[in-house]
Amino acid sequence: MAAPLLQVRNLRVEFPTRRGTLVALDDVSFDISPGEVLGVVGESGAGKSMTGAAIIGLLEPPGRIARGEILFDGKRIDNLRYEQMRRLRGKEIGAIFQDPLTTLNPLYTVGRQLVETITTHLPVNPAEARKRAIGWLEMVGIPAAAQRIDSYPHEFSGGMRQRVVIALALCAEPRLIVADEPTTALDVSIQAQVIALLKTLAREKGTAMMLVTHDMGVIAETADRVAVMYAGRVAEIGPVREVVKHANHPYSVGLMGSIPPLDRRVERLAQIDGSMPRLSAIPQGCAYNPRCPQVFDKCRQLRPDLIDAGTTRAACWLYDTEMARG
């Protein structure tokens, strides 16, 4: 395998508040190789979007990276100054946000927004940038791109706007895309189209992608590898097939089990009892222990790191070899 494009190492993000420091992300580590799609799943508030925001260097203050590092192409980017990081954003690391209805500036034509992004990052004149902008709109499947380029965002439907957002994220040809729930706000019928588009473009351009979503269907279809996040930590990470079909961490098992099977009737949908702890009340030991069906003493006291669990790596004491021996 090629050297990783993105390396996240023991990332810890804190929010200092008046009532004490909240730890939003703790000890998050993963790699993304060039051209690879890493799916990040988990419940709301698990820290998926926060991880994305930390990578593009746009954590909302007072949130800050307290420990760990982020390496892009082998160089640290978590400690860059704002201006240096700005040059990377869009140019090397593109971002796609959740709601296409609010992501585009309503007062400017989509063409203007594309052209300003292109001319900011690439050494081209405005006429050439406009030509490329039309090319990108065509590539993301906007019909009559040469005319629609002078339309305003409100003249497009939600699905079309998300295509424009994708064009904006890709137009300076970044090597990594951080896509934060790119289909959540769209109609189900449009979701598949947008995902297919993202997948095709990423493949054609060799762009790596971090795909944050809580839609397992999207992950199963698009991702090469999956990271399951829970309460600000990575619970399990591994190849998509293994995690979806043979999850090792009890939380992943529960998460996958709650996807209703289509091929047979079930009386009740499987669900995980309880809810994810708030950031201010993460229990001692493994954060999942109050909800875990296989909990034992050690889980209540010590927090597990990612442990080799055969096909995947899981943060679970069940796979601790010492325990197996003992």
Place this chain on the structure above:
Amino acid sequence: MFAFVINRILQAIPVMLTVALISFAMFAYVGDPVAIMLGQDFTEAQRDALVRDLGLDQPFWVQFWEFVTNAAQGQFGLSYRLSRPVAELISERAPATLELAFCAAALALVVGVPMGVYTGLYRHSWLSRFFLTFSLIGVSLPTFLIGILLILFFAVQLGWLPSFGRGDTVQLGWWSTGFLTWSGVKALILPAITLGLFQLTLIMRLVRAEMLEVLRTDYIKFARARGLPNRAVHFGHALKNTMVPVITIVGLQLGAIIAFAIVTETVFQWPGMGLLFIQSVGAADIPVMSAYLMLIALVFVSINLIVDLLYYAVDPRLRIGRGQGGH
């Protein structure tokens, strides 16, 4: 677009007619012009003749129609106090007020908007805190007090600037301007600050609040995520999105500056329309008062029209019927 303007002008007509009715009613209810014109000694016959001459024996609607048609041609009769045509008096005074209002509005915008942007962007800097504290003074001190304090300091103690009047003016056709002479410019400074200070602080606080709002939006985050330079994000994307509410308030305030320059003009003895008005009120000079009322209504109506057109220019979502819409 054209239809929109026509529509707006048609809507303005009832407004102007209503104001005209009020202006007209002043003649009937505030003092008796016949009594004023006749003086102390008169016969019943003289009185009747005058009433007939003035058309006051005509039915109400006929008189009102006369008033409106004359007003539309800019004729408001003679001032009781100065015995000169009202239109002439007002057109003599208007340049003074308009120049003062223009300077005050320009000051408020040129200083207020950048201060608002700065305090919105750097919320916690000490300079922002200073601006905000300072703006409280601007909002809460009454205009006349600011004027008097400025006179005390800059005119009386330091002696840098004149304390009253317009200085020397230059006549350009019917327009007399104070911009072209040094003493005219110096005379403008204190009244313009006095008149503009409240607007300045208002605009600053408004722009700040709007900036804070806009900076939280997704499209600003996305603009940052696209790696646009701060300048483009702050001034291209954020500031433009704050403009619709700012234009609304500035428009209304510009009307207010022109209409209510009265206090400032009185403090500085500025020979503008406000001073004319206040002197006319003192003398119950009804033709001047009613003409002033009509003029101010016209100013407000025109500014509102311009504000609506500016919305159009700023916000494409309001431009309906562009044809190529659709989904």
